Amino acid sequence: MFNNYDKTISVLAYIPIVGWIIALIMNSDKSGDEKNYNAFHLRQGLGFSIISIIYSVINGILFWIPFLGKLANLIIVFCFIGVAILGILNALKGERKYLPFVGKQLDSIFGNAFE
Numbered sequence: 001m002f003n004n005y006d007k008t009i010s011v012l013a014y015i016p017i018v019g020w021i022i023a024l025i026m027n028s029d030k031s032g033d034e035k036n037y038n039a040f041h042l043r044q045g046l047g048f049s050i051i052s053i054i055y056s057v058i059n060g061i062l063f064w065i066p067f068l069g070k071l072a073n074l075i076i077v078f079c080f081i082g083v084a085i086l087g088i089l090n091a092l093k094g095e096r097k098y099l100p101f102v103g104k105q106l107d108s109i110f111g112n113a114f115e
Contacts, residue, residue: 002037002094006030009038010091013045014084016052020045027114039114040096040107044087047106048099052080 002010009030012023023045027038059076063069083099090097098104 002034006034006038007092007094010041011088013038013041014048014087014091015045016049020049024114036115037094037096039112041087041091042114043107043110044099044103046110046113047102048080048084048087051102055080 005026009023009026012019012026014020020042023038023042027035027042030038055076059069059072062072086097087099098107
């Protein structure tokens with residue numbers, strides 16, 4: 001359905017900040033269903049990046065509390081990397097699936113952005 005170029009754009013959208021910016025630029029010349037497909041993953045990736053940054057700030061604060069700092073690091077390994085992998089796998093399959101827990105909310109917050 002979608003070619004490898006479109007899938008590459010969607011995969012890059014899940015790499016916080018730099019990958020997302022590259023995906024946004026690559027998607028700017030697209031139109032139709034390809035643009036909508038990539039825009040979906042750009043919205044999900046943007047939300048993922050924002051949540052990752054917020055979590056990093058919280059993790060930086062919790063770092064100074066011995067037990068909570070280690071627990072926070074475990075959460076980032078299992079949750080954030082797992083969620084990014086799920087997003088990337090969905091993009092590679094050519095599917096528009098929401099990220100777990102926050103995907104639908106992100107889509108409603110960002111609306112039709114990037115289309």
